Amino acid sequence: MAGRRPLGTRARSLLRWLGVLLLPLLQAGQGCPGHCYCFATPELDQCSYVRLQEPPRDLPRGVRNLTIAGGNLTVLRRAAFAGHASRPLGDLSRLLLPRDNIQAIEDRAFQGLPGLAALDLSHNPLRALAGGAFRGCPRLRTLKLNQALLLLGEEPLAGALRNLSLRRLELAGNGLRALPGAALPEGLEELDLRNNSLQGLSPEELAWLDSAPLGRLQLYLGSNPLRCDCALRPLLGWMRNASWRVPDARSLRCAAPRELSGSPVLRLRLEQLGCGAGWEPRPEEAGEQKELETASYVFFGIVLALIGVIFLMVLYLNRRGIKRWLNNLREACRDQMEGYHYRYEQDTDPRRASTSPSGL
Numbered sequence: 001m002a003g004r005r006p007l008g009t010r011a012r013s014l015l016r017w018l019g020v021l022l023l024p025l026l027q028a029g030q031g032c033p034g035h036c037y038c039f040a041t042p043e044l045d046q047c048s049y050v051r052l053q054e055p056p057r058d059l060p061r062g063v064r065n066l067t068i069a070g071g072n073l074t075v076l077r078r079a080a081f082a083g084h085a086s087r088p089l090g091d092l093s094r095l096l097l098p099r100d101n102i103q104a105i106e107d108r109a110f111q112g113l114p115g116l117a118a119l120d121l122s123h124n125p126l127r128a129l130a131g132g133a134f135r136g137c138p139r140l141r142t143l144k145l146n147q148a149l150l151l152l153g154e155e156p157l158a159g160a161l162r163n164l165s166l167r168r169l170e171l172a173g174n175g176l177r178a179l180p181g182a183a184l185p186e187g188l189e190e191l192d193l194r195n196n197s198l199q200g201l202s203p204e205e206l207a208w209l210d211s212a213p214l215g216r217l218q219l220y221l222g223s224n225p226l227r228c229d230c231a232l233r234p235l236l237g238w239m240r241n242a243s244w245r246v247p248d249a250r251s252l253r254c255a256a257p258r259e260l261s262g263s264p265v266l267r268l269r270l271e272q273l274g275c276g277a278g279w280e281p282r283p284e285e286a287g288e289q290k291e292l293e294t295a296s297y298v299f300f301g302i303v304l305a306l307i308g309v310i311f312l313m314v315l316y317l318n319r320r321g322i323k324r325w326l327n328n329l330r331e332a333c334r335d336q337m338e339g340y341h342y343r344y345e346q347d348t349d350p351r352r353a354s355t356s357p358s359g360l
Helices: 009-028 154-161 204-207 230-241 283-317 319-347 350-354
Strands: 036-040 046-050 065-069 094-096 119-121 142-144 168-170 190-192 218-220 252-256
Touching: 204 230, 283 319
Parallel strands: 046 065, 065 094, 094 119, 119 142, 142 168, 168 190, 190 218
Antiparallel strands: 036 046
16 A cells, blocks of 8 residues: 555546546436436536437436526426426426527426526527416525527516516516516516616606515616717616616716717716706706705805804913913014104104204
């Protein structure tokens, strides 16, 4: 034993890769279905499929993470992953279905997955989404629909998301031109709207975001063609007053007009937004501006009052020294005046005036 040399780095790497290659074979005897790559550790049970034509029916009961990518699933029917709820997968918490050509999701398509917490349906050409598509998923907190709503309207989405308790919703790359307010479930904390077609947010949309059900929502707006004109003023003020609501606000850039293209939005001045002389703020904005001016005047008055009080306190604390200084100043003035008076008397003395050079 002592004479053996330890395995080199290359040998250890070879053994590690050999274990990875043999792991699917070892798992096959434990319920891993065919055409599936299974990885099992004390912390993770994961199955990954590629190019499937329908959802798998022979999933292992203990699977926690399931990935199906590049398939042609087309339609997800009721209990598509749990054998019509006859074999519920209670441990499955993460389901990734990107680029599977899913075009329709029927009612209770994810029934039998009570522990599902994260669902990714990104890059699928959804055309139909049933109102009860996500029923049976009480723990669903993260839903990703990036580049999946280009062919689907807001109304089906709103119906499907109703009564969900989502915390994060991703709608990036869907060509959205307005905030899908009706589709946002109450209690949502993160909304990803990056890479859409938003030119700004209207005052009504901002009021919706400030409502009680969405008061904690954080909004991601990067890579949107923001138009930096007078219509952007409400959004700009909203971001400056509550910067935490838009975590990527510092990265936002103007797309139009041409003279402001590429300019950081947060660094814009109000005069750059092109609000002409005839522009008048909305009543609520005017009220807010008036309140701000009143508060400024009150603050300025308080500052002046404090300065006056401090000045009076200094005078009071130094009253003896000030009195001594005033007495000295008075004596100096008196001496100066007496000197002037003496010289005046000397200059007006007739005896000095009658004296002439001839009498010397």
